[in-house]
Amino acid sequence: MIDSRTIRLFLLCAGLLFAAAVTATPRIATWQTANGAKVLFVEAPEIPMVDVRVVFDAGSARDGAKHGVTSFTNSLLTEGAGDWSAYQIAERMENVGAQLEVGSLRDMAWVSVRSLTERKALSISLETLATVLAKPRFAPDDIERERQSILASLLQDEQSPGSVGQKRLYRLVFGDHPYAADPEGTAESVKSLTREDLLAAHQRLYVARNALVAIVGAVDKARARDIAEQVTVALPAGEAAPPIPPVEALQQAVEERIPFPSTQSHLYLGQPGMRRGDPDYFPLYVGNHILGGSGLVSLLSEEVREKRGLSYSVYSYFLPMRQFGLFQLGLQTKNEQAEEALRVVKSTLERFIGEGPTEEELQAAKQNITGGFPLRVASNGKIVEYLAVIGFYGLPLDYLDTFTEKVRDITREGIRDAFKRRVDPDRLVRVRVGRLSPPVAQVAEDAGGAKQ
């Protein structure tokens, strides 16, 4: 099956938190576990299931010199814990139809469970979750297998022009900052990581005061309290991870062209963007929605795709993080027209920074964001992600309740002002991955089509 107009995927990055109160927002309860983990809970009685997501400040920003260690650590949690092998962990969960997943990015790492509320299923799920969090084995065999898996994943990235470009963009935008490195590390760093490194990362970061527990489901608050205690009780209290250093602004424009044997060039423009809870969050968020965050109706899409047919996907987004995350624009187009597409993107961005949106564009964006609010919180799966972000970044608990109001308050001038201060088109990182000088024969083949 082809999902043919899926540009909206990028909205997931752009606005994990673009919601507010047209209708009832989920009522969030919060407390701390006995050993100091923060808990956020929403009761959702309709479906006999529960989602539990435990988030740690244990993303690759905590790697230090050992690139990839937090991601490696996170992926090993379910590969053996307590008395159980990887198979036994999977078997326990799957026997009762429960789902167990791990994941990590630059800021956070998490383990999540989805289970039926049926007594036996939930009890097994929670026991398993508590054990993988607190008692991972890090057995040498499991480490070596996982190492091979990560190395294979890095190889996979090397054959993807998109991954190559994205990684390079991060390095150039973030320089010496911990956000620069790829969360998975490099082949070299992954090969050098030892069991001691993994144990140390786990001991330091997988502790209660560095954790956030998000719970959504058909349980009452008393039961949610028990759940939160049960999944964190075996964690040492520990300490919250120290602050991450601020991201420095780029001093100059940087351009890099990476030769790659692909039919398309992937183009990336980037700069440090904004943080969670940023005072400019709302004008930048709404402004970007207009510029390149609203799929087919965005300005970038209008200029690049609708008017000129240059690209299937073109977008821009801010990824707000603990410190300034990436502000990124991107597209893919056949090699021969890469420079043309780049010129269109740059001029669209420059015009937007110079002039800001029109009143009609702003109204349309506000209608879309506020009118679409009920969709953002329409499932337990979405709500638990919101809780994780609100809790992890310490956003106010009424964040969702006040969101539409804050969006409605945004003005054209506010957007123009924020973009002028926060985005500098003369100091962008530009990365292009693709065939920079294709031989004549290759051009002819591309133009002529099929390679049977």
Place this chain on the structure above:
Amino acid sequence: MRRLMMGLALLGLGLSHVQAGVVERQLENGMKVIVKQDRRAPIAVSQVWYKVGSSYEHGGITGISHVLEHMMFKGTQQHPPGEFSRIIAANGGNENAFTGRDYTAYFQTMASDRLEVSFELEADRMRNLLLLPEEFEKEVEVVKEERRMRTEDKPQSLTYERFLAGAYETSPYRIPVIGWMADLDALEVEDLQVWYRKWYAPNNATLVVVGDVEPEQVIRLAQRHFGALRPEMVARPKPRTEPSQRGSKRMRVKVPARQPYLVLGFKTPVIGKAEEAWEPYALEMLAYVLDGGSSARLANNLIRGDELAVSADASYSAFSRLPGMLVLDAVPTPGTAMDVVEAALLKEIARFKHELVSEEEMERVRNQIIAAKVYEKDSVFYQAMLIGQLETVGLDWRLADDYVGHLKAVTAQQIRQVANKYLREDNLSVAVLEPLPMDEGVAMLTASGVDDD
């Protein structure tokens, strides 16, 4: 891996206290309307499904259904190009469309009081699309970029495309949904006009609505907007039955890549066309036993166990219009030879032929499917998707209700029987991605000195 998260594996309807009734009605012009109430959130998804996709296409116009899907956003008499998306956005909606082998579908998710907005727009473009030549010229280029992005520059996708094209002799499942590049190059707007007339009519469409709505009201609303649309003579597609395979096939696909990749498949029956009604369900169970999670056989024996593969998957769809394949694919661990991985996959298949699946494994699959049916209630979109997909491949949406029951009824002996009957060497196709060096490719390309601008 994670087969439970994929495709039609999560079929079904959920528990009674969240499950309200489903109302089904056929309008006089032949359009079917199916409405399912789900009051959890004040939203509704509306989907229009057409019985047309790449498996309705023939050589020379491959990809036309998908290009037409793109053009459906490019204007009618009443609404100029792009306005469809702008109206939906202004109503807080989320919209998109997708094309598959057996269907083309359009959807909007909005606050449930906006349902009429979507009906009005969908009814308009069902019969009144303009297909402007200047819009087509641009949009077909967008689709070619999509093809480059999804297939040409993705070694595994390219291999998979060639695998399907080589494995099937006559079945239209050999046609890539996105179409061959040469056909996209040769496509003309007149082709689209014919295709649109032929398939876009109320009697070839199913409207599915799931959400916080009153079903009878939705039916009336549908009648108001779609009821007056003129039906079309819609010819049933020719059967194009795949002849039985006479011996295994092998393909090598050479692409600049870092990693080898293997995909293999056995021709299998589907629901409605199997010799025995239970056979497709037995094949579903077999696929789950191979790949229903991290405790299933592929993960346990190939990824862990002998550590031959970093990923290994099995997939089978009992609910397609035409017979397909049970497909396995794998990426070997660095340093493991491809034929070793292939042998290991085939060994897992062979096991089913002489060894009965344990009751423990059967029970685990059943419990996963039962739980998945509860979880799927978390998404109105997915619930609508199941109904639309079943209807559009020519089955009854109520089959979703019976899915768990059918799977539960499958015995270990039946799994052994379908393995022996269908998973035979003469019925096998294999494609192997053989990586070409990427650096040499680049060096060769950059040395020519021809500017690309």
